[in-house]
Amino acid sequence: MQMLKQNPITRRRALCILGAAAGLALPGAATPLAAPILEWRGRALGGPARISIRGGDTARIERLVAHCVAEIERLENIFSLYRPESELCRLNRDGRLHAPSLDLRLLLAESRRFGVLSGGAFDVTVQPLWQLYAAHFAANPGAADGPADRDLAAAAALVDYRAIDSDGAAIRLPRPGMAVTLNGIAQGYLTDRISDMLRDAGLAGVLVDLGEIRASVGESWRIGIEDPRRPGAIAAEVPLAGGALATSGGYGTRFDAAGRFHHLFDPASGRSAGRVLAASAFAPTATVADALATALAVAPVGRARALVQAFGGSGARLALPDPDLRIMHI
16 A cells, blocks of 8 residues: 655646645645645556545544555456456456446446436447547557548447346346446546545545545535646636536547547547537536536537536536637536
């Protein structure tokens, strides 16, 4: 386990923690901390992860965080696309998984619900599209065009979250070549699990960042949202207290230098979605925020308000791809 440390707040991914309202100074400021921030840093589902806790008994917090790290490891062995023997990788490889964990069944059920609520904009079976684009650009570095239409049609024919057959005994992918990615929801699920564990242990002043961000009730944190046109620059600062925030944008994983082809696919066409540059979603839980941000990044902008309401979100911020980078707040 990486031990808890008092570290300066630093930027990462599309969201960054700028500070806590209750006395936390920004980097470079002279104001002292009102209370120490105890922090664990590591990795979760292939990306940087952090748990920040204000004050408390250090020895007890370290024990609790050790339990959290063990839980992250357990869930990685279920949801990861980077571990060959994870449940998800075995499902994708074999097309069938016997005796799936409760966590996988629950998250697939939630994914199906979000698929229905989004009218198919949120679809966890887009993994064949990712595999196609990744293989195409690996074989054709610097290519100006995406995969051939016939290849794209074949991969898109495998995308349909409704086809997943799941019960307590097994999960089945009925079409050869079908594959699932939970990268649009699993980070939120991990964030919620760890947040709930620390809340149930009686800790307050907690912020969990395992790909998506969730803050405990009782303390407000200021979160920076990255500018999708200027990586590393902060476009906006927003308060977060007792809720979650997630951001999705095609700039996160680009297949080509121009960013025309990226990892956020429109399940209806099989092509990279381009209606927004970035979508940030606010919700009571990180699971909902994660899935909602993904759906908002794919669906037509005119459906955004209805999606926020349907998912049970509390708001959204869309960066639209016009010359002036117009921002739409919901």
